[in-house]
Amino acid sequence: MTEVSIEQLTKDYGTHRAVAGISVRIRDGEFISLLGPSGCGKTTTLKMIAGFEDVSSGAIRFDGRDVVNVPAERRDIGMVFQNYALFPHMTVAGNLAFGLEMRKVPKVQMQERIARVLDMVQLTSHADRYPRQLSGGQQQRVALARALVIEPKILLLDEPLANLDAKLREEMRVFIRDIQRRVGITTVYVTHDQAEAMTMSDRVVVMFGGRIAQCGSPSDIYEKPSSIEVAQFVGQVNLMTMVVEERLADDRVRLSGPLGEAVVPNPHALRKGERVTVALRxxxxxxSVTGPGQSATVLSSHYSGSLMDYRLQLADGSRIDVQTFPRQRFAEGDSVHVHAPADRYWLLEDAE
Amino acid sequence: MTTGSSHRHAPLLLIAPAAILLFVFLVLPYLSIVVMSFRTPGQGSPYGEGYTLANYARFFGDSFYLGQIANTLMIGFICTLACLLLGFPVAWQLARGTSRLRGLAYGVVLSPLLVGIVIRSYGWTILLGNNGVINRSLMGLGLIDRPLGLMYNTLGIVIALTHVFLPFMILPIMSAIQGIDPSLESAARSLGASRATIIRRIILPLSMPGIQAGCILTFVLSLSAYVTPSLIGGSKVKTMAVSVVDALVDTFQWPFGSALALGLAVTGGVIVVLFSRFTRMTWKAN
Known part of the structure; x- marks a missing residue:
């Protein structure tokens, strides 16, 4: 079992700095996601961990041992590629056997291990098929099995669900997470899909422009994002300006704004009367129709099956987005009341 | 009704010009060669009256011609093997290389085809002759005492043909390698495969269609090459194609020349069919 420690990892392409000195410590058996828009450096980071990209500076340690100078074929990693990268001229069993042959595993043991992993991904009856005879989801499972059968130190997944349709993608999230827990393997998962990162990971590393914007549990990332960028990347967010009303005893401040009052922690020693930016999901x-809360007018409403999305205009002219269950519906032009619990706001650290 | 049928016949109409061209200029001449090969030798005319098997009897009964066809096939095999061994690494580099010199390398690969066949062959006689550039340089450097026999023998023909046909090996293999997803190589590496293993287990089997096409092209072209073997082989080493032309043009024996030509074509054809059967079997089995 392996702990991965990334220290000041940097990758330069000419003058372009793709990864700018990131540091993360991945615990043994942890499932960690690198989340970010394309070009944020997440895939480059994964490739450096895998050994497919040279490191410009910094260290990657597997259980304390720096592997930066170890070639990919000797790093003992299992990797699942976005396009699966199954060997088209080999059967499913042949694909699984490849890594074991490289490790000179005896024939009998090899067959046992292949059978066990195929059973785990529920493809026992497909051992003699060729990749082209399998569906996308099945190919995906073969790719996972091929990476796991060599019992690598760490498992790396590069957007493995990007080519699947929505329903299968959700099934595969649970499937991969399940197997990862059972095997207990340290896993790094690259994705640009925040829902995927949220549902699968123990911790999420949000990256922008080659840097780590935030690293934390899915609920931390979603509920206490460190910046507007992170907040907006992992979901919708309302930003509003509020005024500090008073400093409370337990190092918090009470704010007032267009939607009523908010109580937030006070890390910056805010003073009364100061204007701050806060965020609200x-x-x-x-x-509601009758209140409590401020009165507002419905500008638009969108129905998406399980949820309703509204855009409302408040009395002071500012606009907010609201998401509710569609049990109660409002139409454009309706007058409503909106209210948010004071503790659901958070202060944005880099706010102006 | 009219439009319906013209729609249905559109594909036929489209291939008609090529089909007619092939029939008139390839199939008919071939048939005429087949017929000619069974005619009797003529006195003062290209062929005589009636039909005979004598031409084939002479061909298969004469160890001179059997030796010649064996030599021609050997030249074909060696050229094909040499082109494959020299061409595969080049094709690999052209397909996968990231160097800025790739364009230049591509041009160099194609360059033998840009020079006329006669000029190119004379070029080789200048290089390979006893008094040629290679022998004089080697003697000048004191590496050899007397000229290496590079001209008027099989070696010279093989060298010159390999040079000419290398592009026909490189191009199909290059395009086959380009068609292989590079992430397969990454996947193989992540599973612990060395560079050599990746080439042997992944690249080689997956580029097999290109290798097969390149080998067939090179082999067939070497068997039928005429200008280069006749200039470099001279009167000492003759390939089958040279003998065919001798019979047809110099000694005016059309029926016998036709039999020789068909003997070469059939032998080559059988080898190509066996080769493609065999290679297909190996890559299916892999």
Whole structure:
């Protein structure tokens, strides 16, 4: 079992710095996601861990041993590629056997291990098929099995679900997470899909422009994002300006704004009368006909099956987004009341 | 009704010009060669009256011609093997290389085809002759005492043909390698495969269609090459193609020349069919 420690990892392409000195410590058996938009350096980071990209500076340690100068074929990693990269001229069993042959595993043991892993990904009956005879989801499972059968130190997955349709993608999330827990392997998962990162990971590393914007549990990332960028990347967010009303005893401040009062921690020693930017998730806002809360007008409403998305205009002219369950519906032009619990707001650290 | 049928016949109409061209200029001449090969030798005319098997009897009964066809096939095999061994690494580099010199390398690969066949062959006689550039340089450097026999023998023919046909090996293999997803190589590496293993287990089997096409092209072209073997082989080493032309043009024996030509074509054809059967079997089995 392996702990991966990334220290000041940097990758330069000419004058372009793709990864700018990132540091993460991945615990043994942990499932960690690198989340970010394309070009944020997440795939480059994964390739450096795998050994497919040279490191410009910094260290990658597997259980304390720096592997930066170890070639990919000797790093003992299992990797699942976005396009699966199954060997088209080999059967499923042949694909699985490849890594074991490289490790000179005896024939009998090899067959046992292949059978066990095929059973785990529920493809026992497909051992003699060729990749082209399998569906996308099955190919994906073969790719996972091929990476796991060599019992690598760490498992790396590069957007493995990007080519699957929505329903299968959700099934595969659970499937991969399940197997990862059972095997207990340290896993790094690259994705640009925040829902994927949220549902699968123990911790999420959000990356922008080659840097780590935030690293934390899925709920930390979603509920206490460190910046507007992170907040917006992992979901919708309302930003509003509020005024400091008073400093509370337990190192918090009470704010007032267009939607009522908020109580937030006070890390910057804010003073009374100071103006700050706070954020509020659309689903934290309650909407009703009679109140409590501020009055607002419905500008638009969108129905998406399990949820309703509204855009409302407040009395002071500002606009907010609200997300609710569609049990109660409002139409464009309706007058409503909106209210948000004071503790659902958070202060943005880099806010102006 | 009219439009319906013209739609249905459109594909036929489209291939008609090529089909007619092939029939008139390839199939008919071939048939005429087949017929000619069974005619009797003429006195004062290209062929005589009636039909005979004598031409084939002479061909298969004469160890001179059997030796010649064996030599021609050997030249074909060696050229093909040499082109494969020299061409594969080049094709690999052209397909996968990231160097800025790739364009230049591509041009160099194609360059033998840009020079006329006669000029190129004379070029080789200048290089390979006893008094040629290679022998004089080697003697000048004191590496050899007397000229290496590079001209008027099989070696010279093989060298010159390998040079000419290398592009026909490189191009199909290059395009086959380009068609292989590079992430397969990454996947193989992540599973612990060395560079040599990746080439042997992944690249080689997956580029097999290109290798097969390149080998067939090179082999067939070497068997039928005429200008280069006749200039470099001179009167000492003759390939089958040279003998065919001798019979047809110099000694005016059309029926016998036709039999020789068909003997070469059939032998080559059988080898190509066996080769493609065999290679297909090996890559299916892999």
């Amino acid at each position: 659309p689903e934290a806002i309650d909407i």
